[in-house]
Amino acid sequence: MTISNDEKKIFLQVLKKSPLRIGKNTVFTLMPVQSTHRIYTFEAENKTYVIKKFIEESFTQLNRPAIFNAQKDLASQGFAPMPVWIDCANGVWVEEYVSSQNVVFKPAQNQSLLGTVLAELHTIKIDSKLILHIDLPAQWQHYLEHLSQSEQEKWLHDIEQGTDDYNKLFDTEPRVLCHNDLSLGHILSHAPLIVVDWEYLAWGNRYFDIASAISINQIPLSQAHQVIESYAEKLGRSAQEVFNYVQAMKLCTQITNGLWYEAKNALPL
Known part of the structure; x- marks a missing residue:
């Protein structure tokens, strides 16, 4: 897939306002990555x-x-690519390119890597004023607004239970920096740690972030023992306790992911 003339025109217009110096013959090469964007x-x-x-x-x-x-x-600490420019009106984001460095994905080690990276992310210190606090019920309501009445109704029971789980469990311990969309493909390097696609970052619940990562990477929770054990070992926590809390966040994760996909698919083509 090559870039359309309209999209290239938008990119050139946006970049002319940025600090980067570019020419009209700039070539844009589509990256072979799985992404919504x-x-x-x-x-x-x-x-x-x-x-x-x-x-x-x-x-x-x-x-x-x-x-x-x-x-x-995050980039100043080495954890992310440095963003360069943003144009909200055109929905365009520019950042420095960082190549995948030392991560070799091996099925037998993927779960351990995921658990270890999540643990390291949850210990990152960042100015709390820069980070929004995640509010799942408000997020669910926003997604619902994109659905038809009949589609909304089928979610109401789960949302009622999920809201109850959120209110009871989400703030049982201090919030931490969460990625909330951590697929293995977002891990460019482990030592040093470099992660991409931070658009859903927020102050959130560590167990929701773990449950989301397990779901995003299509690992059945019943088979995610290495994720849990690696996470717990890295932070000196009880693996059973981590598993219990992650399991308690399962419905919140299912609602968030399910509504996101349905709302996205309801967008006009």
Whole structure:
């Protein structure tokens, strides 16, 4: 898939407002990655950059400027690519390109890697004023608004139970920095730790983040023992306690993921 003329025109217009110096013959190369967004690389000033075109912003309702500033903090600590420019009106994000460095994905080790990386992410210190607090019931309500009445009704029972779980469990311990979308493909390097696609980052519940990562990577919770054990070992916690809390977050994860996909699919083509 090559870039359309319209999209290239938008990118060039956005980049002309950025601090980068580019020419009209700049080449945008589509990255071979699985993503909701269209992601390209391009060259400027002898460096490679990534440029993303987001899907319909009203669907996600994300605070992109806040995410931009938070990622700058993470990048200054070496945990993320440095963001360079954002244009919310056009839904365009630009950041420095970081190649995948030392992560070799082996099925037998993937779970351990995921658990260890989650544990390390949850210990990152960042200015709390830069990070939004996740509010799942409000997020669910926003996704519901994109669905028909009949589609909404089939979710009501689960949302009632999920809201109860959220209110009882989400703040049983202090919130931590959560990625909330950690697929193995988002881990570019482990030593040092570098992770991409931080658009759902938030102050959240560590067990919801673990449950989300397990779900995103299509690991049945009943078979996610290595994720749990690696996480618990890294932080000196009880593996059984971690498993129990992650299991308690399962419904919240299912609602969030299910509503996200249904709301996305309800967008006009």
